[in-house]
Amino acid sequence: MTSHTLNELIAEGVRGRYILVRSDLNVPLDGSTVTDDGRIKASLPVLKKLSDAGARVLVTAHLGRPKGTPEEKYSLKPAAARLAELADFKVQLAEDTVGESAKALAAALQDGEVLILENVRFDARETSKDDAERGSFADELVALTGDNGAFVDDAFGAVHRKHASVYDVATRLPAYLGDLVHTEVEVLRKLTTDTQRPYVVVLGGSKVSDKLAVIDNLLGKADTILVGGGMLFTFLAAAGHKVAGSLLEEDQIPVVQDYLKRAADAGTSFVIPTDVVVASKFAADAEHEVVKADAIEESSFGKSGIGLDIGPESASAFAAQIEGAKTVFWNGPMGVFEFEAFSGGTRAIAQALTDTVAFTVVGGGDSAAAVRTLGFEDSQFGHISTGGGASLEYLEGKELPGLSVLDR
Numbered sequence: 560m561t562s563h564t565l566n567e568l569i570a571e572g573v574r575g576r577y578i579l580v581r582s583d584l585n586v587p588l589d590g591s592t593v594t595d596d597g598r599i600k601a602s603l604p605v606l607k608k609l610s611d612a613g614a615r616v617l618v619t620a621h622l623g624r625p626k627g628t629p630e631e632k633y634s635l636k637p638a639a640a641r642l643a644e645l646a647d648f649k650v651q652l653a654e655d656t657v658g659e660s661a662k663a664l665a666a667a668l669q670d671g672e673v674l675i676l677e678n679v680r681f682d683a684r685e686t687s688k689d690d691a692e693r694g695s696f697a698d699e700l701v702a703l704t705g706d707n708g709a710f711v712d713d714a715f716g717a718v719h720r721k722h723a724s725v726y727d728v729a730t731r732l733p734a735y736l737g738d739l740v741h742t743e744v745e746v747l748r749k750l751t752t753d754t755q756r757p758y759v760v761v762l763g764g765s766k767v768s769d770k771l772a773v774i775d776n777l778l779g780k781a782d783t784i785l786v787g788g789g790m791l792f793t794f795l796a797a798a799g800h801k802v803a804g805s806l807l808e809e810d811q812i813p814v815v816q817d818y819l820k821r822a823a824d825a826g827t828s829f830v831i832p833t834d835v836v837v838a839s840k841f842a843a844d845a846e847h848e849v850v851k852a853d854a855i856e857e858s859s860f861g862k863s864g865i866g867l868d869i870g871p872e873s874a875s876a877f878a879a880q881i882e883g884a885k886t887v888f889w890n891g892p893m894g895v896f897e898f899e900a901f902s903g904g905t906r907a908i909a910q911a912l913t914d915t916v917a918f919t920v921v922g923g924g925d926s927a928a929a930v931r932t933l934g935f936e937d938s939q940f941g942h943i944s945t946g947g948g949a950s951l952e953y954l955e956g957k958e959l960p961g962l963s964v965l966d967r
């Protein structure tokens with residue numbers, strides 16, 4: 560990659576210039592409380608560097624997956640407030656993204672100050688598949704930077720998204736690679752160019768179809784794929800088992816069946832859970848029991864049971880695979896770790912990663928949040944990446960739009 564770096568931009572001089580920075584402030588919330596501020600802390604150094612150099616910084620970011628219109632629960636208010644608490648420079652939040660509030664606050668911005676624009680996904684054009692629609696939104700973002708602006712992409716977690724604030728703005732402004740993206744890419748590049756085997760990939764979480772898609776290219780690259788979290792139920796269904804009310808993407812069953820068929824020839828083996836923690840409802844205080852993975856509907860909760868974690872037998876089997884690995888990449892919690900009763904699988908995997916001598920990488924907003932919430936320290940892992948889907952797609956060898964657009 561031969562992108563221009565933030566240091567080059569700073570050396571060119573940024574005092575008084577409007578610099579548009581894409582950050583990943585997609586943090587987990589409990590109401591209006593940020594439950595893990597890892598991504599905010601990871602975003603701060605670039606903002607500080609630009610602020611110290613006298614730039615007028617406009618930050619774009621998304622939170623969650625709103626449907627293209629403003630929704631209070633997806634507001635960046637809590638994230639902006641936490642950033643302001645941690646920062647030693649002035650941070651404000653606009654009430655909109657490219658509307659009157661953003662324009663007025665941007666115009667009044669002083670050197671060294673930071674203005675966060677409200678969730679870019681409150682505008683449907685941000686994620687549109689139509690180039691012209693995304694382009695018109697990018698034009699409005701770029702217009703906020705006046706006639707001497709520049710763009711810095713520091714949102715590693717979103718580099719796999721061909722979205723207006725990630726991709727299209729970079730085609731309209733002089734564009735630079737932020738330090739966070741740079742560091743993340745360096746670690747992952749090392750992992751891909753010098754992979755020590757056995758290479759074990761642990762997959763979980765709730766973005767089932769996103770994560771299933773990456774398995775295609777991991778076949779043949781990973782020696783073993785451990786399947787937990789929400790996607791495990793699509794694997795069980797693909798093997799002909801009933802999964803009651805658990806998370807299931809039925810249209811993905813043929814995809815999984817195809818993976819299972821190709822795995823042996825590709826030299827990759829899947830480890831699918833043999834037991835599951837099934838709950839009466841999706842709640843912290845739900846009744847729950849451990850059942851065999853092929854008998855989920857036979858739990859006391861029948862067809863309404865929901866699988867919310869891998870069982871202890873599966874957690875031990877996964878831990879044994881991790882113990883024998885030389886490289887481990889983990890994305891996606893094994894269960895609904897936010898509820899104590901369903902955090903056992905995620906805790907066991909985190910523990911196994913801290914016990915192994917393998918080089919370990921944990922990727923993803925919720926995965927990073929999980930290990931911290933469960934009491935582990937960042938220093939117990941080889942690298943904690945701010946991007947889950949992004950790091951998975953990088954490891955697959957896929958072209959990432961947010962990176963390739965910076966390539967010159």
Ligand SMILES: Nc1ncnc2c1ncn2[C@@H]1O[C@H](COP(=O)(O)OP(=O)(O)O)[C@@H](O)[C@H]1O
Nearest residue numbers: 764765766788789891894895923924925926947
């Ligand atoms: N069995 C399950 N059913 C429903 N949700 C699950 C299950 N297992 C894990 N999850 C949820 O997955 C979420 C994280 O998914 P995801 O966003 O894909 O991970 P990451 O941010 O690490 O990439 C967590 O909030 C967790 O509660």
Ligand SMILES: O=C(OP(=O)(O)O)[C@H](O)COP(=O)(O)O
Nearest residue numbers: 585716717923924946947948949
């Ligand atoms: O949380 C994120 O990704 P991750 O859950 O894969 O780590 C990023 O902020 C990207 O969000 P998106 O998957 O809604 O585009």
